[in-house]
Amino acid sequence: MPAQQPSLDAIFSALADPTRRAILAMLLEDDMAVTDVAAPFEMSLAAISKHLAVLAAAGLIRQERRGRIIWCKLEPDGLRNASVWMQGFGQFEPVDLDDFERFLRESLPLMDGDDAKP
Amino acid sequence: MPAQQPSLDAIFSALADPTRRAILAMLLEDDMAVTDVAAPFEMSLAAISKHLAVLAAAGLIRQERRGRIIWCKLEPDGLRNASVWMQGFGQFEPVDLDDFERFLRESLPLMDGDDAKP
């Protein structure tokens, strides 16, 4: 099961969930064990485990067991197809990484939807 | 209702549906009336109408009535936020528009899932 080229369906629906995006953002900083990934969230560990499975199925992360803990690491290539697809629509100006930084800061605190605290 | 900044939730879940992506690809070539958008699909007009509503809510298209037909046009800016978000994960090489072209050709014919003909 080499996780053959995941579909845009899988990738975009994986990204559609704020919890999963938050997880990706966390993994961007460092590889993490499942339990540690789950820590900041208010939902059950099982739920997070499922989210991780979804991300893995979409090719966005990889989970590899070492000892009894399972390490989750980002798989940046997984996003490439989707990124290519999207950019075709916009001819966007080259992306400013600072924008991304800011974006993360804005979107990380609220991992439960879209209601921002004004 | 100025369609205030749509959320990543809305954008990504809009993109997660193959029918909706196909619609976007169609609109990339030209603005279209709702009926014409619906034509190539095998589902009801009402269903397509809903899909269009979802895309509009996500800020990916705009629908403006002129006479009795409603024109759907792409709103490329709508993708920018999502694109910025995604690229932060990859530092992707500059996107090749030919890649996009090929991608479209591959993904357009099958607007019902992921089974590609090998």
Add this chain to the structure above:
DNA sequence: GCTTTGTTTAACTTGCCGGTTGAATATGGG
């Protein structure tokens, strides 16, 4: 070998999503 720690599986509930059909609401044309 038993217990603890880490993670997944199973069974179940709930709510949303994508589709249907049929009626309702414009708008334009004879």
Add this chain to the structure above:
DNA sequence: CCCATATTCAACCGGCAAGTTAAACAAAGC
């Protein structure tokens, strides 16, 4: 005014996705 065209609304249905809890499985440690 009446009819046809264009689009949405409303009510409904089936399925799946996301969450829960409790049990199972795996690996380490004593």
